[in-house]
Amino acid sequence: MVRADLGRLRSLTGSKWGKHPGALPAWVADMDFDVAPAIKAAITARVERGEFGYDFTDLDRLVGCWADRQAARHGWSPDPDLGRLFTGTLHALDSMLLLHTEPGDGVAVFTPIYYPFRTTVAASGRRLVDVPLTGPDWRITPELLAESIDDGTRLILFCQPHNPLGRVFDRDELAAVAEVAERLDLVVISDEIWGDLVHGERAHLPLQLADPRFAGRTVTLGSASKTFSLAGLRSAVAHVDVESLRTTIDGLPAHTFGRPSSLSAAGAMAAWTRGDEWLRDAHAVIEANCHHVVERLGAVDGVQAYVPDATYLMWLDFAGGPLADQPARRLQDEHGLVLSDGAQFCPTTATSCARLNVATSREILDQMLDRIVHALDEGGRP
Numbered sequence: 001m002v003r004a005d006l007g008r009l010r011s012l013t014g015s016k017w018g019k020h021p022g023a024l025p026a027w028v029a030d031m032d033f034d035v036a037p038a039i040k041a042a043i044t045a046r047v048e049r050g051e052f053g054y055d056f057t058d059l060d061r062l063v064g065c066w067a068d069r070q071a072a073r074h075g076w077s078p079d080p081d082l083g084r085l086f087t088g089t090l091h092a093l094d095s096m097l098l099l100h101t102e103p104g105d106g107v108a109v110f111t112p113i114y115y116p117f118r119t120t121v122a123a124s125g126r127r128l129v130d131v132p133l134t135g136p137d138w139r140i141t142p143e144l145l146a147e148s149i150d151d152g153t154r155l156i157l158f159c160q161p162h163n164p165l166g167r168v169f170d171r172d173e174l175a176a177v178a179e180v181a182e183r184l185d186l187v188v189i190s191d192e193i194w195g196d197l198v199h200g201e202r203a204h205l206p207l208q209l210a211d212p213r214f215a216g217r218t219v220t221l222g223s224a225s226k227t228f229s230l231a232g233l234r235s236a237v238a239h240v241d242v243e244s245l246r247t248t249i250d251g252l253p254a255h256t257f258g259r260p261s262s263l264s265a266a267g268a269m270a271a272w273t274r275g276d277e278w279l280r281d282a283h284a285v286i287e288a289n290c291h292h293v294v295e296r297l298g299a300v301d302g303v304q305a306y307v308p309d310a311t312y313l314m315w316l317d318f319a320g321g322p323l324a325d326q327p328a329r330r331l332q333d334e335h336g337l338v339l340s341d342g343a344q345f346c347p348t349t350a351t352s353c354a355r356l357n358v359a360t361s362r363e364i365l366d367q368m369l370d371r372i373v374h375a376l377d378e379g380g381r382p
């Protein structure tokens with residue numbers, strides 16, 4: 001059974017627990033659970049051997065291992081020859097953005113969206129093309145795409161499953177995206193790092209499997225960083241099914257992108273080949289926690305929550321209640337609960353929203369929910 005011990009968590013120095021001492025953190029997407037034993041054993045064995053020299057054994061197997069996992073879990077067989085290694089999912093995403101587009105080019109995102117997608121577009125001088133999803137269904141439709149995506153768009157930054165909404169987009173929705181991608185000759189970056197955390201009867205649907213029109217124009221991103229909480233180790237795979245991008249990447253000097261470390265490769269290999277028993281346990285806790293949040297928050301006024309299709313992130317909307325104005329700031333400053341501020345994900349439509357990370361123990365989650373319920377009961381006052 002996975003554990004999340006408050007004493008151990010309070011001693012950690014990482015961003016999640018180290019940045020706001022004394023508060024309960026449920027913001028950044030790290031889990032509170034003890035790491036999978038297989039990962040700990042792989043890293044510890046290497047540390048005990050003192051082996052930190054040049055060693056590419058695990059690195060050279062990483063793309064193949066990711067491809068095998070896609071085939072076994074999701075029924076999609078990526079071509080390992082199209083895989084390239086990066087030191088993180090965003091490293092790969094930023095690289096593709098810079099290599100494929102010019103300043104001023106339109107880059108479409110499905111808002112509200114994991115905020116680094118927005119900041120990377122702004123920081124690179126590209127033009128943000130918002131495709132605004134609306135609740136309670138958050139569906140992509142051909143009409144929405146026609147209204148949002150203009151002729152100056154060159155790239156789509158897609159997220160399947162979606163962070164922060166937790167949606168797994170279905171075949172019809174993906175067919176609509178494929179249609180526009182083909183018609184406007186767009187490249188699609190499909191960030192699928194949440195694909196191993198899909199709940200209930202739903203299944204992860206890789207874009208490349210959903211519609212043949214994605215072939216030849218899609219870069220799929222994968223990593224063990226979210227599923228196994230290894231974000232600090234730094235490794236990711238980009239499956240570059242866009243010939244022009246592969247030619248550009250392979251024509252650059254060999255060390256342009258650096259490489260993940262041997263420790264990160266050892267961690268990801270252990271996760272993908274020997275981590276699934278731990279993942280089953282962790283996933284069961286996460287799924288039960290999602291239902292628990294809906295049950296507890298469903299009993300109070302002033303907040304809306306729903307069970308996501310995937311991820312351990314929940315999108316809460318405080319509209320119409322006492323916390324409607326900047327809920328994350330109020331909960332943090334006045335109640336010691338740190339959520340991610342909705343406005344980061346969409347500055348216009350999500351100011352009454354906040355993202356809650358439920359990858360923790362039931363005990364800690366209940367302390368978090370107590371703070372939300374108390375804040376709402378008190379009309380938002382501390």
Ligand SMILES: Cc1ncc(COP(=O)(O)O)c(C=O)c1O
Binds near residue numbers: 114225
């Ligand atoms: C959709 C998505 N992509 C990328 C990342 C960051 O991944 P990495 O640390 O591998 O760059 C996150 C982290 O939460 C994420 O949710």
